Amino acid sequence: NSKVIQTPRYLVKGQGQKAKMRCIPEKGHPVVFWYQQNKNNEFKFLINFQNQEVLQQIDMTEKRFSAECPSNSPCSLEIQSSEAGDSALYLCASSQGNTGQLYFGEGSKLTVL
Amino acid sequence: QQQVRQSSQSLTVWEGETAILNCSYENSAFDYFPWYQQFPGEGPALLIAIRSVSDKKEDGRFTIFFNKREKNLSLHIKDSQPGDSATYFCAASANTGYQNFYFGKGTSLTVIP
Numbered sequence: 001n002s003k004v005i006q007t008p009r010y011l012v013k014g015q016g017q018k019a020k021m022r023c024i025p026e027k028g029h030p031v032v033f034w035y036q037q038n039k040n041n042e043f044k045f046l047i048n049f050q051n052q053e054v055l056q057q058i059d060m061t062e063k064r065f066s067a068e069c070p071s072n073s074p075c076s077l078e079i080q081s082s083e084a085g086d087s088a089l090y091l092c093a094s095s096q097g098n099t100g101q102l103y104f105g106e107g108s109k110l111t112v113l
Numbered sequence: 114q115q116q117v118r119q120s121s122q123s124l125t126v127w128e129g130e131t132a133i134l135n136c137s138y139e140n141s142a143f144d145y146f147p148w149y150q151q152f153p154g155e156g157p158a159l160l161i162a163i164r165s166v167s168d169k170k171e172d173g174r175f176t177i178f179f180n181k182r183e184k185n186l187s188l189h190i191k192d193s194q195p196g197d198s199a200t201y202f203c204a205a206s207a208n209t210g211y212q213n214f215y216f217g218k219g220t221s222l223t224v225i226p
Contacts, residue, residue, distance in 0.1 A: 035216075040218065043202075050211060091156055101159060
């Protein structure tokens with residue numbers, strides 16, 4: 001059973017609407033990753049954090065995508081203005097960092113109509 | 114350029130056979146290679162992983178064979194069971210534990226009873 005908790009499991013949005021997903025990493029894991037998995041099973045890295053600080057992010061996330069990992073609150077990924085091409089499974093994963101082992105949540109499946 | 118490639122999109126074996134899933138990578142800096150198992154509607158689950166200092170890693174029915182010189186690896190699933198039917202993803206990272214993981218497109222394994 002996954003110890004990375006993602007909510008909601010499913011969300012349906014109209015084009016232009018905001019979509020927000022949350023993630024509680026595994027306890028003791030300071031590193032959090034967000035990936036987008038499309039219908040062709042391709043993983044696209046979006047952003048990662050160590051504690052509250054951004055480590056890496058792709059250009060796309062600087063425009064419509066925003067993410068944060070505040071202390072003592074769930075991490076979140078928000079799409080400001082959803083597009084049809086954003087329909088995908090959004091996966092959160094956490095890691096202790098030094099071991100490199102990455103553990104995924106069940107994902108939030110976004111459908112943009 | 115795809116950093117991690119899985120040679121087969123799908124593979125079918127009979128129950129009891131050994132399933133062999135192949136993977137290759139581009140970046141010589143990669144030194145940590147996990148395999149993930151994903152069932153429909155679920156997030157990927159870490160199955161087994163190997164570091165580049167080793168050429169073999171075994172865990173129960175699952176074995177990774179790694180060839181650093183050729184930049185390829187394979188996952189062997191011995192005595193395949195119908196419950197092993199899933200999509201398997203090869204991944205790679207330059208393991209500081211903080212770097213982005215690169216994923217292959219997955220191999221869908223079907224085990225026929």
